[in-house]
Amino acid sequence: MSTGEEHVVGFIDLGTNSARLLVVRSHPDRAYSELNRLKEVVRLGEGEFIANVLQPQAMHRAALVCRKFVEMAQGYDAENIVAVATSASRDARNKDVFLKRLRREAGVDVRIISGKEEARLIYLGVSSGLKLGDEKALFIDIGGGSTEIIVGNQQEYFYLDSLNLGAIRLFTKFFSPLETGPVTQRRYKKIQRHVRQSSVRTIQRVKPLKFSRAVGSSGTLINLAEIAAKLCHPSGSGSVDVLTRADLKTVVAHLCGLSVEERAKVPGINPERADIIIPGAAIIDTLMEDLNLSEIRISDRGLREGMPIDYLSGSGDGEWMDHRTFRKRSILQLGHSCGFEEAHAKHVAELALQLFDSSKAAGLHKLGESERELLEYAGLLHDVGIFLSYRRHRAHSYYFIRNAELLGFDETEIAVMAVTVLYHHKSYPRRKHPQFAELDKRHRRVVRILCVLLRLAESLDRTHGQVVKQVEFRPKDKKTTQLNVTAAGDCQLEIGELQNHTWSFKKTFKKRLVLSLNGVEIDEPTNTDPQTVSS
Template identity: 50%
Template sequence: METLETPRRTVGLFDIGTNSVRLSVVQIRDGAPVVVNQQREMVRLGEGEFGGGELQPEAMDRCVAVCRRFRDLVRSYGDGEIVAVATSATRDAANQMRFLARLREEADLDVRVVSGREEARLIYLGVASGLHLGAARGLFVDIGGGSTELVVGTQHQHEYLDTLKLGAIRVSSLFQGKDRRAPIPEGTYRDMKQYVRDASVRSVQRIRALGVDRAFGSSGTLLNLGEICSLRTGDPDRRIPLPCLREVLRDLRGLDLEGRRRFPGIQPERADILVGGGAIVETLMEGLDIPLLETSDRSLRDGLLVDYLARTAPEAWGADLSARERSVLQLGRTCHFDEPHARHIAQRAAELFDTGREARLHDLGDRERELLVYAALLHDIGMFLSFSNHHTHTHYLIRNAELLGFDQTEIQIMAATAYYHRKKLPRRKHPQFAELDELSQGKVRVLCLLLRLAESLDRSHSGVVRSARFREAGRRRVELELYASGECQLELWGLSGHQEAFREVFKKDLVSRLFPTLRSEAS
């Protein structure tokens, strides 16, 4: 039984989508989550973006105002943690940084922008956690305002993730423009479906090759279509049979906007974009030979909670390797990296990070430590393409691999840290550095230097340096104690080349001391 003394943790989960902002307020006691409040407000953040590539001022105003109100709501439950992500509209916007700055300044919200595949993973976590799928293979379809996410997976493991630049607002904007009051001609609807067909052909082929046993749809678009179909079929579970979907969409596109708003079962605020969203799901169901789509009211918001619990209480939620670590190792192995060397560098980098913090070289936290370890694991993967300038190839691979579990800023920090493990130090004129905000640039300056030192400590790829630890040695000097199991002249020579960089970043001199064996645990 819970007592008044049982510690309670409050978490606010924000999903800032192209169409709506969603919030879940969750209280966690003894590891068990309880949703105490849920909110959703349509803000049409992506309205007007898909023509010019920028979020419109009015759309940003609406979204910031809602986020500020939702942030105040979370505060009303006491001090708590915030997990906030933004998806397609923010991800694709040229003025993304300005919007994120407004959210920080005006709503006190630090928002992570997630990749399309990471969005798909979170949606899968949210929907699958509410199903009893067992070993059956399911298809998960989520049609948002700006993108459609497709996942194939079982109850506990995804096999395929993809994201398509197809969303209800995006498709409606492309084919209906801003004025969506008129009925939709059959020719326009055929063009919509052909556009969807062309954009999804690769995914459809892959999913057909895998095969699925059941199909599930999430998001407001599919739930509303399920509600409309349920009125016609009498099915209380809001499932979408393909014949019924075709009838509903045929009837809807014959009506003007006012007629669509009065259509039985429709949510009036979706009347102008529901046909565009319907064109996506109809085309996918036809291409994949899916006669029936089950719907789920679970979503990315629920996936954020599952992911949060797996990260903060893995022992209770059955997480072994995190999604982040699995994704990093998969990329490394795909690129045939030297895993023993990479793991050795990662261990030395983590050791330098920890002892550097103790020696007051930096005040970075556990999140930055984790990013350093992953950058260390991947620092040489560019050799898969070419040894020459392999740091450049490494940067490209990390930036474009859509690693799961990370937001865009984290990926940029990892890529830049790995890029600067050799050759030039970070400079503002470098595009790899210039794309980072000022706070992230400061982190990369520290992390890349620690990685350079760690990489020098295994220059021979022999693992001879078994431990490396910083120790304060006065106001202007730091000692690096090295414990080696054998000859390490290459490693010492490599370290000597970083003296000037160390002085530039940490404003202290570095002195190395070599010990022939590891210190005992008691020392």
């Protein structure tokens, strides 16, 4: 995105219960002005959490709403639409079918984000509406499928977590759709026990962080505060901006004594939440008890408001706001946690980027900056699996990358990095391999290119001595590409390893690869696909 121009961008947050739209006009100073916002209840997670399958009617509702949002954003001449999906989508076994349907019927590419990434975006959205300074705050966001918990001040977060606790998820677990009567105290206590068991480790980690205030966001908390203001303070002395634990107890007792039909008529309630309000209340009730919170301040900001802040951080020169720098920090944090050999990892990443740039200049591919960035990060993490064991370390690296919940990335980006690392040595990606097959056609092509570049880069530092200083692809003729290697010392082991991968280069780019070391062309050895011998 150019930093010197204004742009209109639409942001869609496709949650488990509601879908939200925010259309903004961005300004060169990374500020933005809001043009429109919209929220629709879609109940995407309805009926899902029994077998983790999105139901046809729920997907249909979501597609219709997303189509409406896209058309609205386009009405403002939006140049880009950024859409993310959260708990219901990331847990669904049929999420690929759903994403394809959204692309086909709504004309939007939706990215599924991890729970911790969801928490990070919520933090950006809520904290930006507060004046915290250096004061630490606890942030709690209760969604339909998950609850995010964050501790941070104005400038940074210190803790991020996402719990599989949400109003729709708990309703599915503890209630039948046919149950419409009051909720017994025994049933409510049973829900609380589940919340407590699911959040015990998070509570243990949050308590020592010594925050001075608690802030709650999401429709559930906003609605509970509105009910409390009318039920507990009918004279108008109550505030919808604060929910006290005492008022919450009163609200819970009142709502549990009513049928769903009666709850829908309670002053202050959103009738569409009448069935799921009690499971949602049980979550915040239990968290307030266990964290000893006397009150929680209510914010109407959340993930939707965090998305433009995150998007706009990709421009400008302020490093703390630089989205790419943030993503790289997340990558390096995983590397350090696994005790990676940093000098080797960074050298392989740098060589991989040289190979990417020169192969693009040589006309071998047409990938862009996003794929280049993922290759760099795959280079940095290619050996993290050694932390577990050297044997099968590529498979271990794949597992670490897929399961680390890297911040700033969506699930597809994480999968591309992980699969690229999985195939950075002998085995070539094939459709029969499940890790590769789960990618769509475009990203399978991306991985084939990136894994070849990464295996060449890793070979060029086989001794971990950083002897090879520069590499560059140059077209030699229509059927041949030459790789020029510049080294500052003996690199025969690197050249020998490099020659083992000329077959995968030819398989991917349909060209023969010849090597040149310090200006002298190297004789090409007889080479075959090693998978015909051993994988």
